[in-house]
Amino acid sequence: MLVRKEVRKVGKSSKKIYLLLLLVPLFWGGAFGTAQHVITEISPLIAATLRFGSAGLILLTIILVRGEWNWEVLRKRWLGLFLMAITGIFSYNAFFFVALKYTSAVNGSLIMSTTPVFVTVGAILFLHETWNKRLGMGLFLSLTGVFLVIIQGSFQTLISLSFNNGDLLFIAALFSWVIHGLIGKVVMQGVSPLFTTTVTTLIGSIFLAIGSFFDGEWEDVLAMSGQSWIEMVYMVVFATVIGFFLWNKGIQQIGASKSSIYMNLVPINAAWIAVLLYGESIGWQQLLGMGMVITGVFIATFNGLKKQKPEENIEKVVMIDS
Template sequence: MNGNMAKQDKTQWSSMYVWMLLVPLFWGGSFATAKHVVTEIPPLVAATIRFGMAGMILALIVTIQSVWKMDVLKVRWKGLLFIAVTGIFGYNALFFVGLHYTSVINGSLIIATMPVFTALGAVLFLKESWSGRTGLGLILTSIGVLVVITEGSLDALLSSSLNIGDLMFVAALICGVLYGLAGKAVMKDVSPLFTTTLTTLFGSLLLAVSSLLEGGWERVPHMSWQGWQEMLYMVVCGTLVGYIIFNKGVEQIGAMKASMYLNLVPIVATLASVVLYGSTVEWQQLLGMIIVLSGLYIAMFAKQK
């Protein structure tokens, strides 16, 4: 009996590793589509619409399924509010506003360190296990991301200089790490659907308040059909599906391993830019993608001898 349960748990965890591949696929695609959306409406307005629409849809699903857990909300509302402030509001607001003050390369380089800090935090504070295989995979994926972002140019890395936008990305990095670490504790024995619904609703309210200070809502009715299609993709794939799977991944495989999938986001964003907007990919970026995939395979799928 115990053997069958252990086998079932192992199969469930293995399938979670595969499901987690959808997170960078959807988030990377959202990154590429967001680049066009924010040319039509302000960043905080776009983020408010994205998470506001997603929150209302999630609330409808939770209501239909009758899975509102008010007792859980009363006990864990502080934790849920914390990950909403950090993961939904803080990260997205700082990320999109920071792009106005710094380059994509600088911002991407800073965010690319998130899996490293999340892994260290998970080992130190959440007592997650660490192995040589995990460390090697983390190093390889980090190197691969740097190669993709800088296109293999050492000059691009060395010529980067800090500015106010970079500081915003550092703050976004901190929010992302806190979200990944706190999420595991907050979501213990709680449905990822319920957790995602509440955090999305909380976060969208905070984004709405900040968007009023930014202004620009009068531009929303004039958005193009392409812009609304891209917004719909971000709502359904990037938010509804992406966050639910990521939260479930943090719950099952831990914050450290779940965060390593984020190294695939720049790869997907690059490929999406090629497919959707005709961008080109250099051989150095292809090499970086191969390194990232190799590191992820070693950390997640390769059997330890």
């Protein structure tokens, strides 16, 4: 009877996290449009510093209250955590915010939505994971979709090599995030995701702050409109603190593979939010590219797991709850 109760408990918990994870792509999709508006009033690096510096302080408060700060882990994993901060917080967000000055939020979200595919490819090349036809098909579709968006359906653009600088910056952001993810696969073994997120956010924010002094005037922050302040609060609280917390909980409860599928919804949410709230236009190239990217990422990241026997499910539940 005790085992059966544990099974029901875990089942309810799993169903709950599946629903909560739907908020993550909603919050992250909204961050594209809000960030694009905020950088019309302050410089990109100042905006990034405000977002992640504030989020880092909130996360630090949470982790101290919960008693999860770990100096021993920091001492042993400092290099890996530092590299994660440089790639995932500093360089990724520097490219992200600057890119939004030159391209649309829709294009950016489409390019970034290929992240799970490239993380998987990197894991095959550097972490010895297995290659398969499903991954190859997904990679091809995703790359084709991004390529179509970048050239805007015009082969004249391809011939003249006149690519949008913002799209190229988003590709740089993409690879920064991929490197961050691959390092994280090694560094986060046995380390709390909340602790990792807090440390990397704080370290990355320091470098963003240093870069911000060469990017604009901090006095501009005082002149920000009420709309921009609301958008900044949204990015800090919802897109960063709550978004990353739910993401980490999802990875903890249902695994990284299943959680990563939710990334497919980011460009859809970014598109309708940008069109509805910020008056952006969306063309057939973006719609077709969106469909190809989402399909490709889904094919590459979705693994048809074999159904486990009831005994296997019970054993895993006991190990988790004990």
